[in-house]
Amino acid sequence: MFAGDSGDGIQLTGGQFTNTAAQLGNDISTFPNFPAEIRAPLGTLAGVSGFQLKFGSVNIYTPGDDCDVLVAMNAAALKANLPILKKGGVIIANESGFDSKNLRLAKYADGINPLDDDSLEDYLVQKVDVTKLTREALKGSGMGQKEIDRSKNMFVLGFVYWIYNRPLEKTIEFIESKFSKKPELKDANIQVLKAGYHFGETAEAFASRYEIGPAPLPKGTYRSISGNQAIGIGLIAAAKKAGLELFYGSYPITPASTILHELARHKDFGVKTFQAEDEIAAICSSIGAAFGGALGVTGSSGPGIALKGEALGLAVILEIPLVIVNVQRGGPSTGLPTKTEQADLFQALYGRNGEAPLPVISTRSPSDSFETTVEACRIAIEHMTPVMLLSDGYIANGSEPWRFPKSSDLPSITPPFAKAKTNGSDENYLPYKRDEKLVRKWALPGMKGLQHRIGGIEKENETGSISYDPDNHEFMVKLRAERIEKIAEYVPKQELDNGPEKGDVLIIGWGSTYGSIKTAVRDLLAEGHQVSHAHIRYLHPLPSNLGTILKNFKRVLIPEMNMGQLVQIIRSKYLVDAVGLNKIKGMPFTANEIKNKAVELFND
Amino acid sequence: MATTETNVAGSENIKLTAKDFATDQDVRWCPGCGDYSILKQVQTVMAETGLLPEDIVFISGIGCAARFPYYMETYGMHSIHGRAAAIASGLKSVRPDLSIWVVSGDGDCLSIGGNHLIHALRRNFNMNLLLFNNEIYGLTKGQYSPTSPAGKVTSSTPYGSLDNPFNPLALSLGAGGSFISRSMDRDPKHLREILLKANQHQGTSLVEIYQNCNVFNDGAFMTFTDKATKTLSTLFMEHDQPLIYGENRNKGIKLDGFTPVVVNLDEGHSADDLWIHDETDKLKSSILTRFFKPYEDETSLPRPFGIFYREDRALYEDLMAQQIADRKKKGDGNLDALLSGNSTWEIK
Numbered sequence: 001m002f003a004g005d006s007g008d009g010i011q012l013t014g015g016q017f018t019n020t021a022a023q024l025g026n027d028i029s030t031f032p033n034f035p036a037e038i039r040a041p042l043g044t045l046a047g048v049s050g051f052q053l054k055f056g057s058v059n060i061y062t063p064g065d066d067c068d069v070l071v072a073m074n075a076a077a078l079k080a081n082l083p084i085l086k087k088g089g090v091i092i093a094n095e096s097g098f099d100s101k102n103l104r105l106a107k108y109a110d111g112i113n114p115l116d117d118d119s120l121e122d123y124l125v126q127k128v129d130v131t132k133l134t135r136e137a138l139k140g141s142g143m144g145q146k147e148i149d150r151s152k153n154m155f156v157l158g159f160v161y162w163i164y165n166r167p168l169e170k171t172i173e174f175i176e177s178k179f180s181k182k183p184e185l186k187d188a189n190i191q192v193l194k195a196g197y198h199f200g201e202t203a204e205a206f207a208s209r210y211e212i213g214p215a216p217l218p219k220g221t222y223r224s225i226s227g228n229q230a231i232g233i234g235l236i237a238a239a240k241k242a243g244l245e246l247f248y249g250s251y252p253i254t255p256a257s258t259i260l261h262e263l264a265r266h267k268d269f270g271v272k273t274f275q276a277e278d279e280i281a282a283i284c285s286s287i288g289a290a291f292g293g294a295l296g297v298t299g300s301s302g303p304g305i306a307l308k309g310e311a312l313g314l315a316v317i318l319e320i321p322l323v324i325v326n327v328q329r330g331g332p333s334t335g336l337p338t339k340t341e342q343a344d345l346f347q348a349l350y351g352r353n354g355e356a357p358l359p360v361i362s363t364r365s366p367s368d369s370f371e372t373t374v375e376a377c378r379i380a381i382e383h384m385t386p387v388m389l390l391s392d393g394y395i396a397n398g399s400e401p402w403r404f405p406k407s408s409d410l411p412s413i414t415p416p417f418a419k420a421k422t423n424g425s426d427e428n429y430l431p432y433k434r435d436e437k438l439v440r441k442w443a444l445p446g447m448k449g450l451q452h453r454i455g456g457i458e459k460e461n462e463t464g465s466i467s468y469d470p471d472n473h474e475f476m477v478k479l480r481a482e483r484i485e486k487i488a489e490y491v492p493k494q495e496l497d498n499g500p501e502k503g504d505v506l507i508i509g510w511g512s513t514y515g516s517i518k519t520a521v522r523d524l525l526a527e528g529h530q531v532s533h534a535h536i537r538y539l540h541p542l543p544s545n546l547g548t549i550l551k552n553f554k555r556v557l558i559p560e561m562n563m564g565q566l567v568q569i570i571r572s573k574y575l576v577d578a579v580g581l582n583k584i585k586g587m588p589f590t591a592n593e594i595k596n597k598a599v600e601l602f603n604d
Numbered sequence: 605m606a607t608t609e610t611n612v613a614g615s616e617n618i619k620l621t622a623k624d625f626a627t628d629q630d631v632r633w634c635p636g637c638g639d640y641s642i643l644k645q646v647q648t649v650m651a652e653t654g655l656l657p658e659d660i661v662f663i664s665g666i667g668c669a670a671r672f673p674y675y676m677e678t679y680g681m682h683s684i685h686g687r688a689a690a691i692a693s694g695l696k697s698v699r700p701d702l703s704i705w706v707v708s709g710d711g712d713c714l715s716i717g718g719n720h721l722i723h724a725l726r727r728n729f730n731m732n733l734l735l736f737n738n739e740i741y742g743l744t745k746g747q748y749s750p751t752s753p754a755g756k757v758t759s760s761t762p763y764g765s766l767d768n769p770f771n772p773l774a775l776s777l778g779a780g781g782s783f784i785s786r787s788m789d790r791d792p793k794h795l796r797e798i799l800l801k802a803n804q805h806q807g808t809s810l811v812e813i814y815q816n817c818n819v820f821n822d823g824a825f826m827t828f829t830d831k832a833t834k835t836l837s838t839l840f841m842e843h844d845q846p847l848i849y850g851e852n853r854n855k856g857i858k859l860d861g862f863t864p865v866v867v868n869l870d871e872g873h874s875a876d877d878l879w880i881h882d883e884t885d886k887l888k889s890s891i892l893t894r895f896f897k898p899y900e901d902e903t904s905l906p907r908p909f910g911i912f913y914r915e916d917r918a919l920y921e922d923l924m925a926q927q928i929a930d931r932k933k934k935g936d937g938n939l940d941a942l943l944s945g946n947s948t949w950e951i952k
Binding site for chain 1: 627628629656657658659660661663666673674676677678679680681682683684685687690691692693694695696697698699701702719720723924927928930931932934935936937939940942943944945947948949950951952
């Protein structure tokens with residue numbers, strides 16, 4: 001765990017360590033955790049920025065649980081993160097971050113310095129005066145003190161590399177490219193990185209150095225990927241597979257903005273990104289693009305999705321392909337912009353006026369985001385419907401190894417285009433005539449003879465003409481629901497992720513609880529329990545065989561980072577006495593929390 | 605639709621008529637509504653443009669005017685309140701080939717959709733934005749709108765409206781609009797002329813159309829149509845021509861510094877002294893948009909109609925395409941390279 005002031009370069013330090021660990025074939029999983037304010041007051045608890053990283057030779061599914069090493073750049077970083085450090089863990093503390101001012105800001109009592117008293121005796125404390133050593137290392141470089149102090153994160157990184165016996169090459173390459181136009185900064189950062197590394201060596205900081213071998217991941221070629229990056233790449237891949245232009249209309253919002261950043265870079269794929277004037281224009285421009293025959297996509301987080309609600313209803317009644325990404329964060333309202341939560345499931349399912357059903361699917365991890373995104377696009381295009389893709393801040397910012405596919409292995413996507421008229425018949429085009437999937441055709445402006453009008457007012461089936469007829473309205477409401485339900489016939493059935501087909505407890509999850517549940521179930525199975533794990537990607541419509549799976553277990557446990565949303569749906573739809581495990585702390589579950597709850601159910 | 609057959613037969617020069625742009629839908633506006641005239645002129649102009657029906661898209665929001673697309677035998681979308689300009693922006697981004705017409709009312713465009721209006725204008729997509737201004741909310745039964753005069757007594761303001769009205773054209777010019785114009789439902793010839801010019805203009809063309817709501821706000825623009833007042837209260841601007849109006853074209857506008865002054869040509873002033881209208885002069889155009897006070901008597905500044913301002917500036921969709929073309933000069937994106945990223949490792 002790297003922790004310090006939000007201006008300390010913690011995220012960069014953590015990111016670099018991640019890349020290096022990945023290069024060596026370690027299984028990695030990360031969880032950046034930074035304050036909402038770009039620069040909260042220095043030294044305060046509110047300003048603590050953290051980057052939690054788990055890596056090792058056993059499969060890692062979650063960065064959570066407790067960490068072995070805490071790098072604390074100041075007193076506040078120590079105080080904020082000590083609760084998640086394992087007893088007996090290592091604390092690397094930057095001494096100058098524990099001066100009287102920092103101690104006061106971190107709200108330690110007068111005269112108390114945790115580095116000097118006995119309060120940390122359960123831990124192995126390694127004091128390093130990073131600030132001073134960094135200044136020493138760059139003495140005579142001609143740089144100002146402020147600039148010098150900014151590179152102290154590199155000292156820490158070098159030091160940690162030494163502890164974990166990691167090579168410096170990747171980070172040196174990174175520094176060289178980042179500062180290619182500023183040779184003095186490049187040299188300084190490399191010098192400090194090396195100084196930290198050498199300091200570890202010279203000071204013999206730890207008697208034994210950590211050595212972590214490669215994890216037994218399946219064979220293949222891997223890269224490291226973050227959740228939002230995977231969504232961006234997934235959108236490009238899906239557009240290419242469908243032969244469509246990709247249009248992404250979006251308004252900046254944490255933690256979804258990096259999808260926009262990722263896509264804006266890829267003009268070589270013809271991606272059109274549009275930073276709209278607001279959330280509503282973002283989705284409306286995407287609807288316009290979809291009307292014109294592009295893959296229209298918009299992305300946001302909960303508050304932005306709320307603003308898009310009316311336009312989402314329009315997309316539903318138009319029956320137009322559209323992908324809406326919700327990278328969830330803590331709510332309600334502005335809530336916790338930089339913390340994670342799964343509390344937008346009900347919003348995704350029901351957050352529109354009228355009966356406005358649409359498919360909802362969720363990604364479970366950074367690397368899973370790619371496949372899930374391609375799947376969201378496939379459903380949107382082939383079924384002519386808006387699709388909500390749920391991710392969250394934890395997945396968006398976390399990264400893990402990804403055994404990426406070949407483009408030729410990706411599923412093909414077939415847009416249901418209408419055919420322009422060639423026979424010159426006088427018949428009016430029927431924009432809402434449907435095939436056996438109840439899907440209408442996608443007739444694009446420019447197609448001869450297919451001129452038609454679509455809109456948000458209730459329409460007659462087939463003709464699309466405005467209709468206020470009572471029977472027609474009931475018919476159309478049911479038809480729109482039926483055609484979405486029908487999608488369950490065109491997606492894979494639910495499978496168990498782990499465990500026997502019948503047993504005592506079934507743990508059902510969705511989204512980013514995947515890693516914690518998987519770890520918990522693995523441990524429980526090893527302990528001889530009859531427990532299984534099903535992780536639901538298709539939240540609406542639910543998989544057609546889910547009811548059968550539920551019947552094979554005595555108890556059903558549904559851990560969620562909300563007050564219990566999926567559990568309510570499962571209880572009402574299948575009439576099973578499913579139990580929720582709920583955490584609303586803006587933080588992911590630890591495997592232990594899930595394990596303990598499951599054990600409770602075994603003993604019930 | 606005989607024309608379709610003829611097109612198929614291969615004659616590209618077939619002349620479409622206004623009728624070819626009418627749908628089989630019953631037009632549902634109140635009898636006597638100004639929208640009927642606008643619909644007729646738009647259909648006539650569509651035929652004159654030489655555009656094919658399949659290459660035209662009408663997009664509307666909510667309001668009486670918003671029913672418009674259902675009456676046009678083109679592609680169309682009747683969307684949600686205020687958002688037509690945003691939808692059109694996305695459509696134009698991916699389909700620069702289409703002729704896009706946004707139909708909006710004063711509530712739709714200036715109140716709930718005000719944000720999209722100003723941003724569409726500054727971005728300058730090549731599309732046409734028709735603002736049907738009747739100074740009232742018709743569909744919701746007669747509440748005051750952002751263009752209703754202060755003090756307006758309506759169902760939601762029984763003691764009079766407190767709101768200062770928008771000056772839509774000053775607002776549009778301020779937002780960076782590249783084509784600012786005004787016409788009215790009661791002057792079909794002028795309206796057709798402005799619509800044609802709006803269509804020819806490369807950029808977002810704003811056409812404010814004074815439209816009479818004979819049910820909830822009858823006679824809002826009567827000053828400009830009534831025989832007794834119209835010649836003194838209206839000024840039809842022509843590019844490169846002096847600003848002359850009046851019953852016998854005996855009145856003109858002179859600029860005294862930055863102040864416009866009404867002068868009588870029969871009282872010693874010659875046409876040579878008058879303000880010569882220059883549609884490309886932004887500063888003077890902004891003065892013209894400020895001819896906005898209600899007409900009182902013959903010393904009042906008349907309400908201008910015609911093109912206030914036009915400028916050629918880059919189109920958003922062109923810039924968007926250009927960035928992509930520039931990037932693609934260095935090579936098209938390779939999906940497999942994107943999937944693998946820059947650094948990979950093997951697990952054996």
